[in-house]
Each structure stands twice: as C-alpha cells, then as structure tokens.
Amino acid sequence: MTKNTTPRALAVEALTRVANGAYSNLQLEQTLESHALSDVDRRFVTNLVYGTIQHRLTLEYYLEGFVKPNQKVLPWVKMTLLVALYQEIYLDRVPKRAIFNEAIQLAKDRGHEGIRRFVTGVLHAMDRQGLPDIAAIKDPTKCLSLQYSVPEWLITALQEQVGADKTLKILETINQPAEQSVRVNVAVTTVEAVEQALNDEGYTVTHSEVAGDAFRLDDAAANQSKAFADGRLTIQDESAMLPVEALQIRPGDQVLDACAAPGGKTTQIAAHLDAHSGGKVTALDLHPKKVALIEANAERLHVADRVDAVALDAREIDQAYPKKMFDRILVDAPCSGLGLIRRKPEIRYEKTPEDIQSLQRVQLGILDAVSAKVKPNGILVYSTCTILDTENTDVATKFLADHPEFESMRVETSQQLKDDRTNDTLKIYPDDFDSDGFFVSAFRRKK
Numbered sequence: 001m002t003k004n005t006t007p008r009a010l011a012v013e014a015l016t017r018v019a020n021g022a023y024s025n026l027q028l029e030q031t032l033e034s035h036a037l038s039d040v041d042r043r044f045v046t047n048l049v050y051g052t053i054q055h056r057l058t059l060e061y062y063l064e065g066f067v068k069p070n071q072k073v074l075p076w077v078k079m080t081l082l083v084a085l086y087q088e089i090y091l092d093r094v095p096k097r098a099i100f101n102e103a104i105q106l107a108k109d110r111g112h113e114g115i116r117r118f119v120t121g122v123l124h125a126m127d128r129q130g131l132p133d134i135a136a137i138k139d140p141t142k143c144l145s146l147q148y149s150v151p152e153w154l155i156t157a158l159q160e161q162v163g164a165d166k167t168l169k170i171l172e173t174i175n176q177p178a179e180q181s182v183r184v185n186v187a188v189t190t191v192e193a194v195e196q197a198l199n200d201e202g203y204t205v206t207h208s209e210v211a212g213d214a215f216r217l218d219d220a221a222a223n224q225s226k227a228f229a230d231g232r233l234t235i236q237d238e239s240a241m242l243p244v245e246a247l248q249i250r251p252g253d254q255v256l257d258a259c260a261a262p263g264g265k266t267t268q269i270a271a272h273l274d275a276h277s278g279g280k281v282t283a284l285d286l287h288p289k290k291v292a293l294i295e296a297n298a299e300r301l302h303v304a305d306r307v308d309a310v311a312l313d314a315r316e317i318d319q320a321y322p323k324k325m326f327d328r329i330l331v332d333a334p335c336s337g338l339g340l341i342r343r344k345p346e347i348r349y350e351k352t353p354e355d356i357q358s359l360q361r362v363q364l365g366i367l368d369a370v371s372a373k374v375k376p377n378g379i380l381v382y383s384t385c386t387i388l389d390t391e392n393t394d395v396a397t398k399f400l401a402d403h404p405e406f407e408s409m410r411v412e413t414s415q416q417l418k419d420d421r422t423n424d425t426l427k428i429y430p431d432d433f434d435s436d437g438f439f440v441s442a443f444r445r446k447k
Helices: 007-019 024-033 039-054 056-064 075-090 096-110 113-129 140-148 152-162 164-174 191-200 239-246 264-270 288-300 314-319 353-371 393-402
Strands: 181-184 204-207 214-218 233-235 254-257 280-285 307-311 326-332 374-384 406-409 426-428 438-445
Touching: 007 024, 007 039, 007 075, 007 096, 024 039, 039 056, 039 075, 056 075, 056 140, 075 096, 075 113, 096 113, 140 152, 140 164, 152 164, 191 204, 191 214, 239 264, 239 326, 239 374, 239 426, 239 438, 254 264, 264 280, 264 288, 264 307, 264 326, 280 288, 288 307, 314 353, 326 353, 353 374, 353 393, 374 393, 374 406, 393 406, 393 438
Parallel strands: 254 280, 254 326, 280 307, 326 374
Antiparallel strands: 181 214, 181 233, 204 214, 374 438, 406 438, 426 438
C-alpha cells in the first residue's frame, strides 16, 4: 500500500513525533524537507502542526467527551482526531467533508478496520451532538486555561504578577503567528543597502520598532533571500536583539557570551567589535556540537576573526579565565522559554512550577560564577526569553543582594523602549510589541 503523504497525513506524523519528545520546529522542518510539497501545501502542514499544538488543551477537552473513560487510543489516532478538530474549529475555509474524508482515509491507511470505525464514529458523533461550551465552565481559571490552551498554573502565576487584564492580553496574543524578523549584519553592510536588496527581491520590509538594525519581513521566508545566503542578514527575533544593545559594546572590548549557542547574540556582539583594535567575543557552550554551530554561524556572517567559541560550562569558568578579564559579559541564561510560546508552542505544556525554581538556581549559579570575571566599571547583562518574575526580577534582585560590588544599571536600547518605566530592568511581554517575551537587566561592577 502506498504511504499516505497528504498534508494532513504529514501533519499527523509530525505531531505524533512531537508528542514523543521531538521539538516542533525541528520536526516540522524535517518533515517539510523530506517531501516535495507546493508552497500552499507547506503552509497548510505548518498551520496544522502549530495550530494543533497551540490549541491542544482545548482540542483534548472537546475530544474527551467522545472517547470512553480509560479507552486506549494510539497516539497517531489521537492526533488524527485532534487535527480534524482543529480544522473544523479554527479553519473556516476548509470544507467539513474534506476534513472527515481525509481523517477516515488516514485511519484506514495506517490502521485496521476497527480504528477506521472508531475515527468515523467519533467524527460523526461530534458533528451530531456538537461540542461543549467552554464559556459555561464556572471555574474562571479553568475556563481561561481551556479557552487559550494554557496550563492553569501559568495563568495563575501571570495574574499574580501582572494582573487579570494584562494576563488576558498576553493570552490573546500567544496563539497568533509569530512575526518574521531579521537582523542586518552591520559587520559587512548597512541597513539601507540590505533594505534595498530585499525590496528588489520582492519582500515587504518594515523597520523594527523594537531593535536597531532590524526588519520585519513579509511575503517569503527570509532564508530564501540572497542577503541571507551571503551573510548580510540573519534571522533573529527583535526582542532577542535587546540584551546585546544593553551591553553598550565598544570596538575594542573583550566580551564574554556565557551561554552562547546557537550564536545569534554572539554574532550580534561580534558585528560591533573591531578585530584590529583587539575586540573579541568569547562564546561558551556546554556541548561541543553546539560550539561547532556557533563557529558555523560566525563563518557565515563573516565575523569569525573576532569570535572564540569554547566548550565550557559557564559555572566552571573560574579556572579557565583570570578574574576581571572582560569588559562586558552577557548571560543569556537557560530558562523556561515561556516568552517563545508562539514559536515553540509545546513549551507551555512541558514546564512546571518546580522546573522554574530549579532553573532559578542554575541562573544564579551562572551569574555568580562569571561575575568575578567582569572588569571594574564593566557591564554584566542578564537576560532570559521568559516572562516569569521567578526567573527574571527575582534573579536580578538576589544577584545584587549577594554581590554588593555590583550596582543596577538602567537598560538602554536603541529604540528607547518603555522609556517611561520606573525600573532599571526591561520586561517585554508578547503583547507589547508583537514580539517574543524577554527580560533584560544590567549591572555595573563598582570595584
């Protein structure tokens, strides 16, 4: 029998692998590269994969009412039903007949007659009986959880941190598609030259309101551009560019990027250094394979002459480098990644409050280890791609309490983001600028 390789079948296959532990972005990329699909079908597969993951709690809630308690359902069968549900609820232009027919055909192709009957029965029961009304759920937290497909613990944490209104705005944003943004590699070109080149290739180019040297692009994938191919730009979220802006780099600085892979911020740092003036960024990562990735990115962006990538756990830095060696240190720390939910939607289901506390200990350990390597009057920037205070403000506060030789600095950015804020730290939520959630704090060594 010929393997079913329709867009819906490929989406079910990818989702089943993600449910077994694969990363959604990597699995989707592998799926798309392994099959010759039209642009329309590529977009459809992408929509099905990300959309089903984004709305997983909602879809599972609907499905529960049509599956007997304790009934075992194979993972791929469950994904077949969830994909069908996603299309029926969220994709207005997809005919119901096509949704049902393809789901039933997939069940027939991959399973036995019993599975085909089961899938057919569930779909038709949903169609006859309709889906339960989430708005009727009396518990307000559970209602929000199922409406936006976000774990209840995370909703509660956000409400305690930013209030109910701001939490709702965040929830309304995180299931929307992420913007495509790029950073111009100013080591080899100018913003104006790249803008013209992209316009000539047919891209719609919008200057970033979040970061300098950055654009948002529409119409086509940025990595298909000539400017990407020759290293004049790289793909990077706007919020992710802010920690490097906060470093206030000078051409001859010695910089440490303590948690560097895959090298986006390393190469951003390097673009502002001058190798002839002695400027260099030392980029650390725990895994040799990821160090190789940093080196490859530095080569592609023509900044390898000012990048030294090293396999080293930043918490073990004490014996590797002398004290007070670096003018600038960036700790873009391992974190829960909850600011990246739009790009990696499965993150919301994988993390627990216990994970967050555990990560805080790692973050403080890295800061404590590298802090001794900052020169007097040097700058240490701590950043994360999460939106929880436990990993952000609480870490910055504890670091300062334990290290009186440092003082807090106001985070400054090229676009003067949130210039009216009263705190030195900078918090970016996904709904603020329609970019990734990020946190940036800065400290100056006094002595």
